[in-house]
Amino acid sequence: MANINVDNFSNAAQSESQYVLAPLPYADNALEPVISAHTLSFHYGKHHKAYVDNLNNLVTGTEFAGQSLEKIILATAGRADKAAIFNNAAQVWNHMFYWHSLSPNGGQPSAVLKQKIEASFGSLDACKKEFATAAMTQFGSGWAWLVLDGDKISVAKTANADSPLTKNIRPLLTIDVWEHAYYLDYQNRRVDYVNTILDKLINWDFANANLG
Secondary structure, eight states: OTTOOTTSHHHHHEETTEEOOOOOSSOTTTTTTTSOHHHHHHIIIIIIHHHHHHHHHHHTTSTTTTOOHHHHHHHHTTOGGGHHHHHHHHHHHHHHHHHHHBOTTOOOOOHHHHHHHHHHHSSHHHHHHHHHHHHHHOOSSEEEEEEEETTEEEEEEEETTOOGGGGTOEEEEEEEOSGGGTHHHHTTOHHHHHHHHHHHTBOHHHHHHHHO
16 A cells, blocks of 8 residues: 555445545654644544445446446546546545545655656745645635646646646645534634644645656
């Protein structure tokens, strides 16, 4: 599981024709004190698991059964009649991506990634500031993303279950800004949650792997 990246998430989330709750890449207390084991027990063990269970119930006996998460997401995006399938498949994928975007030992951007970041933002600090701004200004539930759009590194934000996958943009990192991601530890202080993640837990090794 240590080498997982954006290209092999579906392998980790599937077991034959069923979708599974892929294991966390660290112990449930490994992100403390930034994110508590108590928060992880609810966020991963309850919220993420519910999306997996819902997806299995929704796709059993349909043309989507056994398909990769990415295929389901792309096939159902923007379709009102498939909104429930999209929301649950995308949230399974988004949460997996989020867990791997965090690490107690996240390393540093590779030389290639740092060069691209500096070309796009001027500096790594400026990149992190814009990433934080996207996370803080996403209204309501959603996600902030560091992405590779063509050859340029940029920041994006999406609402609810949406992700850059639906726009053919390659995600490198994400921060979950649904309230359940931080409320037990930070209450309404989203700004503290976001800044502390970027300072202490963001997994640059994962971003390096996703850059390809």
